[in-house]
Amino acid sequence: MSGPGRLFAAQFRRELTTALRSLQEALNPLVFLFLAITLFALGVGVDPEVLGRFAPGIIWVLVLLANLLALETLFRRDYDDGTLEQLVLLGRPLFVPVLAKVTAQWCLTGLAMTVLAPLAALLLYLPGEALGATLLTLIAGSPALTALGAVGAALTVGLRGGGVLLALLILPLYVPTLIFGAGAITLAMSGLEVRAQIYLLAAISVLSVTIAPFAVQAALRISLEQS
Amino acid sequence: MSDEPLLSVEAFGCERDGRRLFHDLTFTLGAGEALELKGPNGSGKSTLLKAIAGLYTDYTGTIRAADRLYLGHRPGLGLLLTAEENLRWYAALGAADGARPPIAEALARVGMAGYERVPCQQMSAGQLRRVGLARLLVCAAPLWLLDEPLTALDRSGQVLVRGLIEEQRGRGGAVLCATHQALGLPGAGTLSLEVQHASTEDGG
Numbered sequence: 001m002s003g004p005g006r007l008f009a010a011q012f013r014r015e016l017t018t019a020l021r022s023l024q025e026a027l028n029p030l031v032f033l034f035l036a037i038t039l040f041a042l043g044v045g046v047d048p049e050v051l052g053r054f055a056p057g058i059i060w061v062l063v064l065l066a067n068l069l070a071l072e073t074l075f076r077r078d079y080d081d082g083t084l085e086q087l088v089l090l091g092r093p094l095f096v097p098v099l100a101k102v103t104a105q106w107c108l109t110g111l112a113m114t115v116l117a118p119l120a121a122l123l124l125y126l127p128g129e130a131l132g133a134t135l136l137t138l139i140a141g142s143p144a145l146t147a148l149g150a151v152g153a154a155l156t157v158g159l160r161g162g163g164v165l166l167a168l169l170i171l172p173l174y175v176p177t178l179i180f181g182a183g184a185i186t187l188a189m190s191g192l193e194v195r196a197q198i199y200l201l202a203a204i205s206v207l208s209v210t211i212a213p214f215a216v217q218a219a220l221r222i223s224l225e226q227s
Numbered sequence: 228m229s230d231e232p233l234l235s236v237e238a239f240g241c242e243r244d245g246r247r248l249f250h251d252l253t254f255t256l257g258a259g260e261a262l263e264l265k266g267p268n269g270s271g272k273s274t275l276l277k278a279i280a281g282l283y284t285d286y287t288g289t290i291r292a293a294d295r296l297y298l299g300h301r302p303g304l305g306l307l308l309t310a311e312e313n314l315r316w317y318a319a320l321g322a323a324d325g326a327r328p329p330i331a332e333a334l335a336r337v338g339m340a341g342y343e344r345v346p347c348q349q350m351s352a353g354q355l356r357r358v359g360l361a362r363l364l365v366c367a368a369p370l371w372l373l374d375e376p377l378t379a380l381d382r383s384g385q386v387l388v389r390g391l392i393e394e395q396r397g398r399g400g401a402v403l404c405a406t407h408q409a410l411g412l413p414g415a416g417t418l419s420l421e422v423q424h425a426s427t428e429d430g431g
Contacts, residue, residue, distance in 0.1 A: 006319055007319060007320060009319075010315070010316055010319030010320065011316075011320075014305065014308065014312070014316050017307070017308060017312060018305060018307045018308065021307040021308075021346070022307055077305070077306075077307075078305070080301070081301060081302060081303065081304060081305060081306055082299055082300075082301025082302055082303035082304070083303050083304070083305055085282055085297075085299065085301070085303070086297070086303040086317075087320070088281075088282065089280055089281055089282065089295075089297055090320060090321075091281065091294075097320070224282055225282070225283060225284065225285065
């Protein structure tokens with residue numbers, strides 16, 4: 001039996017290779033994020049005062065939606081080419097491969113968005129003192145978005161046009177992350193301590209990443225059974 | 228080697244979309260045996276293979292099967308990845324086996340030498356089939372479940388499939404194969420499925 005580490009590495013490499021070869025698709029969520037931010041700046045008006053006040057909410061809502069956009073393709077390709085059924089047929093827990101998939105997906109969405117967050121903050125006139133909190137909430141909260149989203153993606157992979165259903169299933173689960181994420185940045189703008197919110201976001205992420213792979217495994221089995 | 232069969236199906240029954248596909252189907256497959264699964268479209272060949280593979284659980288009766296490899300309608304190959312990358316992934320995921328042939332050797336055996344670095348996206352349906360067959364060599368398992376392995380293959384490909392099945396039987400493995408074309412395997416049984424009910428006849 002190959003060890004979990006080797007299994008994780010093999011799956012992770014596979015995901016990143018696939019993403020690199022379909023770069024346009026992989027970059028879609030990031031492009032969406034910045035297009036939407038630009039539109040907000042244009043729509044709300046470039047009054048730093050107003051835009052800055054809304055910036056925490058705008059950033060987190062758009063990060064949520066961009067995540068959702070990326071989720072639809074998380075299992076789709078593997079489902080279509082039959083790799084997914086082979087993965088399920090291993091007869092072994094899918095925890096490690098699913099964790100590797102989720103991690104790779106997070107690198108392409110949550111992590112990439114965190115790295116680009118300063119640019120988003122700049123576009124939205126987010127006050128400088130809240131930038132640190134923005135980065136911290138994103139890095140602590142985004143793993144939960146990917147992990148929870150993977151459950152919805154696994155449940156809807158067998159459905160054509162399951163995008164809206166996916167949103168309905170997953171967005172309610174995103175709400176706590178959204179509230180604490182945007183709330184913490186707003187607090188930081190007033191110069192308040194946000195450590196508690198960051199810890200809470202991290203706790204939600206740890207819980208999601210731990211439990212989600214089991215739910216994903218069950219959901220994938222159901223989806224494949226129907227095909 | 229134990230006398231325990233590699234595959235035993237007992238009182239298998241299954242309904243799909245309101246149609247009864249199987250009722251009280253019983254057969255076993257031991258080491259070195261092969262069984263050709265025949266029947267018209269919709270008679271449940273793929274469903275039976277999926278049930279044995281473990282992809283489909285909504286059935287009655289019991290299925291006991293050894294470690295198995297399932298080759299379905301979908302190739303199971305990432306289209307953006309090369310043949311070698313796909314097979315290496317399978318090798319990493321499958322149970323480690325010391326006697327596993329190198330990937331290049333497996334690809335050469337299925338007539339795909341030189342295609343190691345070609346993305347599967349650029350391959351023809353027949354070439355994809357061949358890479359899928361290489362998987363049988365890279366991940367060894369005693370029981371092979373093949374769903375229409377001859378589809379899209381040329382004449383030499385069909386000879387290749389026959390050869391691979393004979394090698395597998397020679398190693399003490401077993402093969403269950405759904406096919407419309409006669410494989411002409413020596414001493415292989417045939418299981419003929421009707422659209423409504425199933426009947427067994429043992430050719431071996």
